[in-house]
Amino acid sequence: MTNKTSTEHFDITELVERANAQARSLNIGGLSVRAVRFYIQRGIFTKGLTVNQLPEIRQRSLAHKGNQRFFTGDDVTTLLGIKSQLDAGKTVAELGGRETRESSRPSVEDELSTRKLLFTELNASLTAHSDDIVLSPVDSHFGIPRVETSWTVALRGDIALHGTGAEPSGDAVRELLRVVNTHFAPEAAVAMPADTGRLKIEIELADIAAPYDGGIVNSSDAELTPGGGASARIWEVCGHDELDLERQKLVAGGFRGLTPGTAVYTGAGRGAGIGFEGVIHAHGPRWESPYDKSGLTVSVHGEDELLARTWRSVLKVADRHHIRRLVTPAISSGIFGFPSPHVFKVAFRTLLDTETDVQLVRFRTISRRAFDQMIDALQRVRSAG
Numbered sequence: 386m387t388n389k390t391s392t393e394h395f396d397i398t399e400l401v402e403r404a405n406a407q408a409r410s411l412n413i414g415g416l417s418v419r420a421v422r423f424y425i426q427r428g429i430f431t432k433g434l435t436v437n438q439l440p441e442i443r444q445r446s447l448a449h450k451g452n453q454r455f456f457t458g459d460d461v462t463t464l465l466g467i468k469s470q471l472d473a474g475k476t477v478a479e480l481g482g483r484e485t486r487e488s489s490r491p492s493v494e495d496e497l498s499t500r501k502l503l504f505t506e507l508n509a510s511l512t513a514h515s516d517d518i519v520l521s522p523v524d525s526h527f528g529i530p531r532v533e534t535s536w537t538v539a540l541r542g543d544i545a546l547h548g549t550g551a552e553p554s555g556d557a558v559r560e561l562l563r564v565v566n567t568h569f570a571p572e573a574a575v576a577m578p579a580d581t582g583r584l585k586i587e588i589e590l591a592d593i594a595a596p597y598d599g600g601i602v603n604s605s606d607a608e609l610t611p612g613g614g615a616s617a618r619i620w621e622v623c624g625h626d627e628l629d630l631e632r633q634k635l636v637a638g639g640f641r642g643l644t645p646g647t648a649v650y651t652g653a654g655r656g657a658g659i660g661f662e663g664v665i666h667a668h669g670p671r672w673e674s675p676y677d678k679s680g681l682t683v684s685v686h687g688e689d690e691l692l693a694r695t696w697r698s699v700l701k702v703a704d705r706h707h708i709r710r711l712v713t714p715a716i717s718s719g720i721f722g723f724p725s726p727h728v729f730k731v732a733f734r735t736l737l738d739t740e741t742d743v744q745l746v747r748f749r750t751i752s753r754r755a756f757d758q759m760i761d762a763l764q765r766v767r768s769a770g
Contacts, residue, residue, distance in 0.1 A: 394439055396453055428483050644668065696739070714749065
């Protein structure tokens with residue numbers, strides 16, 4: 386492979402691709418985006434450059450100025466050096482990084498961030514259609530927690546807290562009560578509507594590809610090829626070779642690609658081993674409208690309707706394959722440029738208004754900011770009726 390100059394700037398997905406191309410020529414093991422993020426988290430590899438740190442000509446070439454980081458050819462060389470040293474037996478600490486330490490006495494903040502907390506809006510006559518907020522203990526890149534014991538704490542008449550592991554301390558419960566009183570409507574105002582058969586929405590701060598019993602939605606491009614972010618994780622966990630074989634089956638059957646607003650089903654490859662019933666690949670729209678300076682988000686090129694059509698396509702495919710539970714990222718967010726929290730409001734409104742046999746849709750994100758925006762968007766959509 387011809388080395389690129391260090392003046393080029395590219396995202397973490399291309400960083401890994403370039404590093405792996407050189408790794409193969411050097412006959413050393415490959416890398417994944419997950420591994421690079423581990424190196425960054427432990428302080429042995431650069432976090433990269435923010436958009437504002439890029440040369441102006443590169444900034445102007447970006448279709449969407451998000452929070453992604455960028456790297457150079459020099460970073461590829463550094464990354465391969467780190468990989469080689471770790472493979473040779475060096476430890477993270479020996480490379481100047483931080484090892485994982487566990488406190489013998491976790492703080493209240495630790496308890497809140499490392500336990501699985503399920504806020505369930507309960508109603509004596511209708512619990513099956515409540516909307517849940519899930520704060521997951523899943524480390525978004527490095528493992529799945531072991532379920533030990535379960536417990537329930539009634540925070541008030543209409544809200545209960547379910548969790549696993551050791552019971553929360555009194556300080557933790559008091560902090561949770563503060564959160565409930567701050568972010569939830571008064572008890573008298575949250576009576577659930579009559580049973581309409583609508584699906585339930587959950588929001589989880591977790592790795593998109595953590596085990597789940599149901600279908601998984603992949604925010605895809607037209608050709609059903611691996612993307613970045615959540616899509617990259619789904620392909621990694623389900624298997625690149627396995628999902629590519631599924632794509633080839635579709636092509637052999639006449640599939641010619643997705644257009645914005647459409648979706649298609651494939652098997653889940655290795656993902657079937659952790660509960661995935663299949664993958665629904667959905668091609669959402671890119672945001673092309675201007676951002677209103679007043680703070681209002683206005684779709685002038687039909688992006689809202691295309692996004693709503695995408696979600697309806699997802700539900701239609703799920704119904705066709707008798708999938709009743711879905712886990713999903715927020716389609717068209719991220720590099721597709723759909724503004725937050727508008728992208729969440731369109732998704733929630735469409736899902737709640739569409740007739741379907743799907744019973745549950747769980748949104749997952751590893752961004753705390755997106756997680757908080759989803760919670761707020763869901764509450765606003767539900768309160769609007």
